Structure formats: C-alpha cells, structure tokens
Amino acid sequence: MSTNSHSHGGGHVAHHFRDAEHQFDSGKQGIWLFMVTEILMFGGLFVGYAIFHSLYPKMFAEGASHLDWRMGSLNTLVLIVSSYTMAMSIHHLQKGESNKAFTKLWITVVCGAIFMVIKAFEYSSKFQHGLLPGHLLDVAKTHAEHANLGMYYGFYFCMTGLHGLHVLIGMGLIIWLAIRTKRGEFGPDYFLPVEGVGIFWHIVDLIWIFLFPLLYLVG
Amino acid sequence: MGSHSDKHSGGGHHSHHIIPQEIYTRVMWALIVLTAFTVGFHYLFHVVMHGSVLAAPVAFLIAAIKAALVLMFFMGLKYDKPENRWIFSTGFIFLALLFVICMLDIFTRISETSTL
Numbered sequence: 543m544s545t546n547s548h549s550h551g552g553g554h555v556a557h558h559f560r561d562a563e564h565q566f567d568s569g570k571q572g573i574w575l576f577m578v579t580e581i582l583m584f585g586g587l588f589v590g591y592a593i594f595h596s597l598y599p600k601m602f603a604e605g606a607s608h609l610d611w612r613m614g615s616l617n618t619l620v621l622i623v624s625s626y627t628m629a630m631s632i633h634h635l636q637k638g639e640s641n642k643a644f645t646k647l648w649i650t651v652v653c654g655a656i657f658m659v660i661k662a663f664e665y666s667s668k669f670q671h672g673l674l675p676g677h678l679l680d681v682a683k684t685h686a687e688h689a690n691l692g693m694y695y696g697f698y699f700c701m702t703g704l705h706g707l708h709v710l711i712g713m714g715l716i717i718w719l720a721i722r723t724k725r726g727e728f729g730p731d732y733f734l735p736v737e738g739v740g741i742f743w744h745i746v747d748l749i750w751i752f753l754f755p756l757l758y759l760v761g
Numbered sequence: 762m763g764s765h766s767d768k769h770s771g772g773g774h775h776s777h778h779i780i781p782q783e784i785y786t787r788v789m790w791a792l793i794v795l796t797a798f799t800v801g802f803h804y805l806f807h808v809v810m811h812g813s814v815l816a817a818p819v820a821f822l823i824a825a826i827k828a829a830l831v832l833m834f835f836m837g838l839k840y841d842k843p844e845n846r847w848i849f850s851t852g853f854i855f856l857a858l859l860f861v862i863c864m865l866d867i868f869t870r871i872s873e874t875s876t877l
Contacts, residue, residue, distance in 0.1 A: 578851060585852070611800065615799075625792075740836075747831055755821060755824050759807075760821075
C-alpha cells in the first residue's frame, strides 16, 4: 500500500490524511465499523424473532402462511441483480469507464425502486386484510387462529420496514453517486464514496438473504 | 495502518484490486441458482412432505452460503485488509453471543418454569 505512486491531483485528499491510500483505507475501515452496527441492529431483531418463534411456533407459522413467497423470491432476485450492477459500477470506475459506471448505478437505483414497488403491493395487501402489528390486527377479518398473531406482524413490519428504509436511503445515495460520476468526480484514483455506498448496498442485500427464508418460508 | 504492504492487492502497481467482471457474473448466477434451491427445498419440505425438521436448517444453510458469497466477492472482503475482516467478524461474534445466551435462557429456564 505504501508503494502507491498515483498522482491524485491533490484535490481529493483531505489535509488530515497522509496520502490517497491512507484516506481510502481509513474511509473503508469506517464503513466496515458502520456495517458492524448494522449487523447488531438487525441482529437484535433476528434474535427477538428467534425467541418468540421458539415460544409460539404455530402462531409464527400462521403468520408466514399469509405471506406470498413468490413476491419474496422476486424481490430476492431483484436485489441480487442490483448488487451485481453496484459491484460492476466500481469495476468500471476502476478501469476508467465512467459512462458504463453511470449506467450501472442507475440500473441499481431502478432495481431498488422495483423492490420498493413490490414491497408496497405486499404492504397494501396486508393492510387490506387487516394483517397489522400488535393490537391493530383485525382478528375478526383475518380469522386469526392465534389471538397473538399481531406479534408476528410486529416483527414482519419492523424488520421489512427497517430494511425498506435502508433500500430508500441506499437509492438516494446511489443517485448522488450517479450525479457525481456524471460530473467526472470519480475515476481509477478516487472512488471511495462508491466503494462505501456499495458496501452499504450489499449489506442491504445480505440482510434480505436472511429475511426472505425467515419470514416467507420457514415462518 | 499504512506502512505494511497489502498482499491481496495483486498486480504490483495497482493499489486497488480490480475484481474481474467474470467473477461478479458467476457470483450473481450462483446467488440466483441458490435462491431457486431455497424455493425448491421449500416446495419439497412444505408441499410434498407437509413439513420437515430439515426445512429451517436447509433454508438457513443456503442463506449462509449466499451471504458468504456476497461478503467475499460483492463486498470484496476476500480481497480486503485483514483488519476489516476482523472488524466485521466482531459483529457476528457478539451477535452469536447474544443468540446463544438467549437460547440457553429460553430452553433451560423459560420453557421450564415461566410463561414469559
């Protein structure tokens, strides 16, 4: 790393860093520390789900039976493709192909939007059927076999809602990256923001990889 | 940080490893195929066999393989510095600790003596 001999045009390296390499490494380390907090935040919800699932397995199975696994699978595929295009945008920037990177970033945003639209269809169907968290659950309308079915939907809306919020924030950040790419601010020597947002976007995919079987299949 | 050389960065003059497109494409297809496996096993266990104790372990095993692929290649942890691998694994270590202690409590105390 210390052998780095690129010239970085000065403008990209903040004054408190020795050189571009130092800046890149520090920024990336910060992103990984942030990822640890993400794992712990979602992890708490996963452990909570595991605890209550072990206490009320039949109630959770009833909750999961109302979810459409086809919607969940489709969203899984959409996020996989978006992760691929996000990774490819960095690949293109490293090779100096910023036009291709720009296109890949926009495809990623479109995939995020498709994910959110599918999620919106799922949510509106849950709302219509009275499948809501806690005491909001419409027991009569849902013909709930378990009086505490609202707990499953508490977990469902909390986990998918927090995940959906991450998708929206990620989309916003990727639009920002696309604009900066168009302006020619990124290239083989400087792409740290793209790398950082990319890691964030992949963790959103990673969390969905676990949420999908947990909520839709295993129940 | 800084003074050591990064043995993962490969080809001499380039300080950042460029992961080939071919690897990304293969990883994407592997993830898609594994998703199909997840759904296929779900169909087998729930529709054909009407429930099986293997359903959850198989689903989460496939999820773990998919997560490892995303982490290693899309997030580039395979090519990253060892520090970052350590930093990220601490998250999972503490999560595992939380999970194990909670499960011990559930199966040794709450399911025996309490209704929570």
